Amino acid sequence: xxxxxxxxxxxxxxxGQEVFSALCSDIRGTHxxxxxxxxxxxxxxxxxRFFCEEESGVPAARxxxxxxxxxxxxxxxxxAASSGHWKYxxxxxxxxxxxxxxxxxxxxHGPRHKEAIMExxxxxxxxCDRLGGFFTIMSMAGGTGSGLGAFVTxxxxxxxxxxxxxxxxxxPYGTGEVIVQNYNSxxxxxxxxxxxxxxxxxENDVIHKICAQLMNIKQxxxxxVNQVIAHQLGSVFQPAHTAGGGSGYSRxxxxxxxxxxxxxxxxxxxxxxxxxxxxxxxxAFSSFSWPGLLKHLRQILIAKAHMEExxxxxxxxxxxxxxxxxxxxxxxxxxxxxxLVILRGKDVHSVDLGSFQDPSxxxxxxxxxxxxxxxxxxxxxxxxxxxxxxxxxxxxxxxPLDSIVGKAWNMFAxxxxxHQYTKFGIQEEDFLDCFTTLEQVVSSYTNL
Amino acid sequence: MTQxxxxxxxxxxxxxGCRFWxxxxxxxxAVNKKGIYDEALSSFFRNVDTRxxxxxxxxxxxxICSLKARALLIDMEEGVVNEILQGPLRDVFDSKQxxxxxxxxxxxxxxxxxxYGCQYRENIVDKLRKTAEHCxxxxxxxIIHSMGGGTGSGLGTFVLxxLEEEFPEVYRFVTSVYPSGEDDVITSPxxxxxxMKELNEHADCVLPIENESLFEIVNKIxxxxxSGKLGSTVxxxxxxxxxxxxxxxLQEKPFDAMNNIVANLLLNLTSSAxxxxxxxxxxxxxxxxxxxxxxxxxxxxxxTPLYTLADVNVPSRRLDQMFSDAFSRDHQLIQAxxxxxxxxxxxxxxxxxxxxxxxxxxxxRLKPSLHFISWNQEGWKTGLCSVPPVGHSHSLxxxxxxxxxxxxxxxxxxxxxxxxxxxxxxxxxxxxxGMEQSCFSEAISSLSDLIEEYNELDATxxxxxxxxxxxxxxx
Numbered sequence: 001x002x003x004x005x006x007x008x009x010x011x012x013x014x015x016g017q018e019v020f021s022a023l024c025s026d027i028r029g030t031h032x033x034x035x036x037x038x039x040x041x042x043x044x045x046x047x048x049r050f051f052c053e054e055e056s057g058v059p060a061a062r063x064x065x066x067x068x069x070x071x072x073x074x075x076x077x078x079x080a081a082s083s084g085h086w087k088y089x090x091x092x093x094x095x096x097x098x099x100x101x102x103x104x105x106x107x108x109h110g111p112r113h114k115e116a117i118m119e120x121x122x123x124x125x126x127x128c129d130r131l132g133g134f135f136t137i138m139s140m141a142g143g144t145g146s147g148l149g150a151f152v153t154x155x156x157x158x159x160x161x162x163x164x165x166x167x168x169x170x171x172p173y174g175t176g177e178v179i180v181q182n183y184n185s186x187x188x189x190x191x192x193x194x195x196x197x198x199x200x201x202x203e204n205d206v207i208h209k210i211c212a213q214l215m216n217i218k219q220x221x222x223x224x225v226n227q228v229i230a231h232q233l234g235s236v237f238q239p240a241h242t243a244g245g246g247s248g249y250s251r252x253x254x255x256x257x258x259x260x261x262x263x264x265x266x267x268x269x270x271x272x273x274x275x276x277x278x279x280x281x282x283x284a285f286s287s288f289s290w291p292g293l294l295k296h297l298r299q300i301l302i303a304k305a306h307m308e309e310x311x312x313x314x315x316x317x318x319x320x321x322x323x324x325x326x327x328x329x330x331x332x333x334x335x336x337x338x339x340l341v342i343l344r345g346k347d348v349h350s351v352d353l354g355s356f357q358d359p360s361x362x363x364x365x366x367x368x369x370x371x372x373x374x375x376x377x378x379x380x381x382x383x384x385x386x387x388x389x390x391x392x393x394x395x396x397x398x399x400p401l402d403s404i405v406g407k408a409w410n411m412f413a414x415x416x417x418x419h420q421y422t423k424f425g426i427q428e429e430d431f432l433d434c435f436t437t438l439e440q441v442v443s444s445y446t447n448l
Numbered sequence: 449m450t451q452x453x454x455x456x457x458x459x460x461x462x463x464x465g466c467r468f469w470x471x472x473x474x475x476x477x478a479v480n481k482k483g484i485y486d487e488a489l490s491s492f493f494r495n496v497d498t499r500x501x502x503x504x505x506x507x508x509x510x511x512i513c514s515l516k517a518r519a520l521l522i523d524m525e526e527g528v529v530n531e532i533l534q535g536p537l538r539d540v541f542d543s544k545q546x547x548x549x550x551x552x553x554x555x556x557x558x559x560x561x562x563x564y565g566c567q568y569r570e571n572i573v574d575k576l577r578k579t580a581e582h583c584x585x586x587x588x589x590x591i592i593h594s595m596g597g598g599t600g601s602g603l604g605t606f607v608l609x610x611l612e613e614e615f616p617e618v619y620r621f622v623t624s625v626y627p628s629g630e631d632d633v634i635t636s637p638x639x640x641x642x643x644m645k646e647l648n649e650h651a652d653c654v655l656p657i658e659n660e661s662l663f664e665i666v667n668k669i670x671x672x673x674x675s676g677k678l679g680s681t682v683x684x685x686x687x688x689x690x691x692x693x694x695x696x697x698l699q700e701k702p703f704d705a706m707n708n709i710v711a712n713l714l715l716n717l718t719s720s721a722x723x724x725x726x727x728x729x730x731x732x733x734x735x736x737x738x739x740x741x742x743x744x745x746x747x748x749x750x751x752t753p754l755y756t757l758a759d760v761n762v763p764s765r766r767l768d769q770m771f772s773d774a775f776s777r778d779h780q781l782i783q784a785x786x787x788x789x790x791x792x793x794x795x796x797x798x799x800x801x802x803x804x805x806x807x808x809x810x811x812x813r814l815k816p817s818l819h820f821i822s823w824n825q826e827g828w829k830t831g832l833c834s835v836p837p838v839g840h841s842h843s844l845x846x847x848x849x850x851x852x853x854x855x856x857x858x859x860x861x862x863x864x865x866x867x868x869x870x871x872x873x874x875x876x877x878x879x880x881x882g883m884e885q886s887c888f889s890e891a892i893s894s895l896s897d898l899i900e901e902y903n904e905l906d907a908t909x910x911x912x913x914x915x916x917x918x919x920x921x922x923x
Contacts, residue, residue, distance in 0.1 A: 010728055070449055070487070071724045095585040096450050099732030100829075143733075175811055176828035177727070179737040179793050208808070220805035222726040222832070406918065407826070413916035414823040416740035416792075435919055443921040 001132030001251050003049050003237075004124045005063040006152060009098075009145025010072045011170050012137040013065055014222065017076045018230035019137070020061045023050055024086045026234060026382050033346055033385065034378040042379045045239035045249040051086065052127050058087050062128065064120045065091035066152070068098050068109055068144045090120045098143025102184040103424035105147020106191075110155075113148075118155055125160070133164030133254035135237075140188040141172035141181035150191040157195040164254035167196045168233065171203040171400060180417050182408035187426070189401075190434035193441065197258050198268045201397055202229050206306040213309050214277045231382055232274045235389040240342055240375035250375070260373045261338045261393045263366060266444045271396030273300050274389050275308050288386050290343075290351045297341070297388050298355050304334045304396055317360035335448040336362050336394035338371045345386040348376040363448050398445045405438050449487035450587035452718065452731070453579050454519040455607055458553075458560075458600025460625050461593040462521055462528045463703060468592070468711040469517050469540055471838075475715055478838045479723070485512045488722040492518055493540075494582055506582060516542050518583065520575055522607065524564055524599045525552040544578065547571055553598025557639040558880035558887075560602020566882075572607060573614055580615065587721075588619040588731045590714065591651075595643045596627030596636030605646035612650045619735055621717075622651045623710060626782070628660045629859060635873050637863035642887065644860070645894040652735050654746050655713065655847075656856065658782040662706035665689070668778065669705075669754055686839030688712050688754045712837065713749055713781065716845040719799055720833040726804070729797055729831025737829040738793045738849045743898060747847045748786055750779040753840065767802065767842065771810035774846040775818070782856055789852035790909050791820045795829040800842030802832065821909055854902045861895055868892070 007016035027046050032039040051059035061080070065088060067073045073093045081087045092113065098105040125131050134156050138145035149167075156165055169192070172181045192199055207228050211220045215228065239249035242256050250256050262268055275297050276288060296308045303315040315332045339361075343351055353374050362371045381387055411417070412431060422428075456465030476489050485495040485507065497504035498514040507513055517540045523529050526548050533541065547568055553560040580586050589611050593600030611620055624647065627636040647654050666689050689705035720729040739745045752773040774796070777785045798807060807830055820827055837843050867873065868888065877883050 014726070069728075069730065071728060075724055096587055097728075097730045097732060099730060099736045101732075101736050143736075173808065174826065175808065175815070176826040177830050178733075179824065179827045179829045208805070212805070217805075219803045221803040225804070406915070409918055410915055411823045416823055417736075419742055420736050420739070436921075439919045439921050 001049070001130045001253065002062055002128035003132050003135050003254060004121065004128065005050070005061070006121065006134060006136040006156075007063060007065045007076075008136060008138040008149040008152065009067055009142055011139035011142065012145045012149070013067055013072050013076045015170070015226045015229055016063060016065070016137050017079055018223075018226040019233050020050065020063065020080065020086060021083065022227070022230040022234045022382065023238065024083070026238060028085065029383065033380040038377075038379050041249060042239050042377065049132070049237070049239070049253060058085070060087055060089045062124055063088060063090065064117070064124055066093070066117060066144075066148065068094045068105070068148065069096060090124055092117055092120055098147060100141075100143045100178050100180060100184070101420055101424060102143060102147035102150075102187045103421040103426040105143045105149070106151045106187070107425035109144070109148050110151030114151075114155055117152060118159060121156065122159075131160075131163060132252060133166065134160070135166050135168065135254070137168045139170040139172065140185040141178045142184065146184045146188040150188050153192055154195045164258055165195070165197045166200060166254055166258065167192050167198070168200045168202070170229075171201060171404070173204045173208070174403070177204075180420070182404050182411060183417065183421070183431075185404050186408045186431070186434050186438060190437040193268060193437060196268065198262050198270050200270045200272060200391070202232070202272065203400060210277055210307050214307055215279050228277070231277075232272055232389065235274050235344065235381055235387060236272065236342060236391060238344070238381055240344070240377045242375050243373065249377075256375075257340065257391065260370065261340055261391060263338060266441070267337050267393055269393065269397045269401070269441070269445070271392050271394065272389070273297065273307070273392070274387065275300070276384065276387065277307060280383065283383055283385075290347065290386060293386060293388050294351070294353070294355065297390055301336065301339065301390060301392060301394065302334055302361065303332060304399075317358065319360070334395045336371065336392060337448065338362075338366065338373075338393045340373045340375070340391040342375045342389040342391070343386075344377050344388070345380040345384065346378070348378055351376070395445055395448060398442065401438070401445075402442050405435065405442060409435060449491060450585045450721065451491050451518060451583040452588040452590055453576075453583070453586065454492070454517070454590045454592065455522065455611075456519065457522045457591065457593045457604035457607060458597055459523065459525070459528050459594075460597070461591075461600045461604065462523055462532065464623070464625070464707045464710045465519065465521070465592050466532050466535075466537060467704065467707040468714050469519070469537055471708065471711045471715060473515070473540070475838055479835055483512050485510060489515070490584075491718065491722045494518060514539065516540060517545075518579060520545055520547070520572075520579060522547045522572070522599075522603060524549040524560065524603065526550055545575065547575065553602060555596075555633050555635055555639065556598045556876055556880070557602040557642040558877045558883045560598045560600075560604070561606045561642070562602075562880050562882040564599070564603050565606035568603075569610070572610060576610070576614065586615070586618050588621055589615070591620065591622045592710075593622070594625040594627070595640040596625075596631055596633050597639060601639040601643040605643045605650075608646055608650045619731055620650065620652045621731070622647060622654045623657060623714065624654055625657045625659065625710075626856060626860070628658060629863065635867070635876070637860060637867055638873070638877065638888075640860050641864045641895055642891045644857075644898075645891040648743055648894050648898060652745060653739065655749050656746055656782050656853065657710055658856070659706065660783055661781050662709050664778070665709060665754060666705045672755070686755050688751055709751065709781070713751060713845065715837065716751065716797060716799065716843065719835065719837070720797060720831045723833050723835035725831065725833035725835075727830060727832040729795070729829070729833075733829070734795060734847065738795055738847060740792055740824070740849070741901070744792065744849060744901060746849070746853045748784055748850055748853060749781050749848075750774045750846045751781070752779055752844050754779070767806055768810055768813070770842065770844050771814060774844050775814060782853070784850070784852035784856065786848045786850040786852045787818060789819070789850050789854075790906055791818055791824075791827065792849040792851070792905065793824060793827045793829065794849070795831070795847040797831045797833065797845040797847070798842065799833045799844075800836030800840060802842050804832065807832065819909065821905065851902045851906050854899060854906070857895060857899050857902075861892065861899065864892060
């Protein structure tokens with residue numbers, strides 16, 4: 001099944017280009033460490049998911065690039081084409097940008113360009129033999145990715161009610177990239193919550209730390225940040241074998257991801273962690289054991305850590321046996337609803353994942369067997385001999401979400417900047433609705 | 449890509465404007481090596497096929513034929529505009545873009561606004577429309593003028609009104625040169641306050657400039673060059689005051705260095721809209737992020753570095769120094785000290801080889817020493833443009849919406865009241881058709897209200913921060 005990616009705004013397009021680039025270079029690499037058949041199967045599966053064979057021989061990414069001003073798309077198209085190994089086909093851009101104004105993106109650009117955009121999406125969808133769903137990439141701080149992105153997501157939901165719809169959302173630096181970022185974030189998250197199946201989140205602050213501490217990059221650029229994000233996404237979306245999936249690679253990647261992870265519509269926030277993460281130059285000198293990697297990954301989950309350094313090993317799950325009301329749970333412990341672990345590389349078949357099935361990690365709603373899923377493939381990813389990814393529906397994002405809502409509310413109480421939004425059609429009542437939606441989400445995750 | 453149109457009004461406006469076009473050409477020449485008319489150029493210039501004369505058609509792609517500035521030059525005296533038309537920039541302007549008269553406005557806002565406004569209204573609207581028609585997607589009007597005189601102040605604000613009426617969707621950014629306390633034009637307080645009312649009501653963003661600050665910067669640079677203390681030589685074309693490398697080959701006039709600073713301000717402001725970068729900042733984003741309440745749209749600007757030494761290697765310590773300088777009193781373009789006042793919002797537009805980590809590191813470093821209003825503690829708007837200005841490897845423009853503009857406005861009000869109480873020179877204004885005492889009282893009232901808004905904000909920041917209680921959800 002194929003996935004159609006929709007890249008929205010500057011952030012969405014910059015990241016999207018790195019993602020396709022990473023996927024492409026991964027399948028072209030010879031570091032698969034597995035049998036030739038396995039590698040072939042992996043390559044074919046990835047191609048089917050993300051690329052469309054063209055007559056020219058250069059595969060075209062199954063993607064639609066959307067932006068309200070031309071500079072970024074123009075750069076993105078040429079960077080892709082210059083690789084020689086893949087390219088983009090469909091894009092839509094305008095001249096003026098959204099001015100970091102969610103209302104402009106949602107109320108003005110959205111309706112104005114709906115037809116043109118949906119036509120491009122429809123065309124890409126029709127090129128797929130079997131449509132596996134949509135993956136949108138956007139930031140929530142700006143105007144286009146956030147506002148137009150929310151509108152397009154709704155259109156996708158209306159036009160393809162039966163398809164899976166996963167939004168990849170970038171959360172901005174806490175210390176500010178855009179002054180009205182908290183307003184834009186609140187508006188985006190609340191709207192996406194109503195139309196999307198799930199929100200897969202990356203936080204700039206977290207990725208920045210990974211670049212600084214694990215990747216040892218001195219002068220971190222957005223390109224560096226985007227490449228780490230692309231690597232993490234690749235580790236989730238490259239082909240893998242699901243538990244009950246038979247011998248072939250999963251043919252329903254979005255469904256396999258979303259069905260176990262989002263059992264309840266109130267809980268749609270997914271966090272992503274990856275281990276190990278290091279500069280390419282160090283790869284040759286490192287070796288890892290699965291028990292070691294998984295021990296770290298589990299503690300990252302339990303202690304809400306961002307990466308394999310600086311983990312708080314003191315945090316422990318609550319004592320098993322007793323039914324612990326949420327108020328008595330250890331404060332820093334991360335309660336999960338559902339988790340997915342993806343293992344790639346050498347000796348995956350022998351790995352014991354029992355520690356992730358520990359019922360004390362989870363809420364009591366699902367059986368631990370249902371709350372936890374695992375995918376595996378012996379084919380190594382992006383030159384890492386062994387790597388593990390964790391996609392988690394848990395309290396990972398509770399604190400960041402609460403912080404954003406708090407700051408936005410604080411600003412809303414002073415009525416600052418509201419005239420910029422009302423000018424384009426978003427009124428105070430609309431803001432209040434969004435705050436209500438998100439306070440509900442915060443409350444739900446808090447009381448797990 | 450969008451286009452912007454510059455409307456330069458009066459002597460000051462045209463002199464600054466002239467420097468702007470000169471430096472804009474210099475900047476694009478440095479970046480655009482192949483002589484192809486690209487989108488960046490089109491933001492400020494038309495490409496006209498002049499083989500068949502000045503009325504040739506616009507060429508939208510391909511080689512540069514003849515660049516014409518997207519500008520309107522307005523002055524009620526001929527001297528300044530004539531000089532421009534005889535100088536090295538004469539081919540950049542179209543005779544159809546000029547509106548001139550002979551007698552000037554006599555340093556009288558009312559003459560500029562009421563008499564000439566009325567007289568030239570149709571002509572101005574007509575020429576504005578023509579300029580707009582040449583634009584594929586017009587985003588912004590830049591008005592350049594001074595506040596203290598008659599034409600720039602009176603006719604300039606009349607044009608501002610017109611722009612709002614005729615082109616309500618297009619942003620209006622105004623660069624206003626405010627008079628100093630010792631201004632030699634006696635009536636400058638009247639002119640400035642009358643103009644302020646118009647700026648309050650009709651501008652989207654105002655960038656106030658004070659000659660004193662420009663003068664101090666020019667002096668600072670002279671001292672630095674002549675002191676001989678530095679081991680290395682300064683790159684001539686990197687001076688924020690310099691015209692080196694531009695078309696101007698005649699001897700520099702006294703205000704050129706100061707005007708170059710303002711020209712550089714405008715170039716840096718629009719750089720991210722014209723050139724690519726990893727985090728773009730367009731003009732509509734500046735207005736969106738820096739104007740929390742409609743009338744509080746006065747932005748204090750600072751430019752760094754003022755010069756670059758000729759060494760190639762720029763250690764990051766110097767990069768950090770650039771950020772620190774942007775917040776120092778010496779680098780502000782008005783006599784203000786944002787560091788010791790209250791920030792409502794702050795934007796950092798970085799150009800050149802600077803990455804997001806440099807930006808974040810410096811924001812973290814500088815934050816503790818700055819006071820931000822309680823509801824905007826992390827109120828930073830940031831932009832990264834890859835193309836540095838001529839002569840530099842990197843540069844920074846900081847725009848602050850800060851209560852430090854208050855003293856400037858209070859000073860203006862005081863000087864106004866000094867004259868007004870005695871009714872000095874009032875008759876020159878009241879004898880003009882359309883001018884009444886109420887124009888004055890409304891204007892001073894508008895200014896007082898503005899000052900009061902800033903006062904209230906300053907007052908609230910003093911108290912303890914009580915976060916408003918969040919919505920409660922029934923569990």
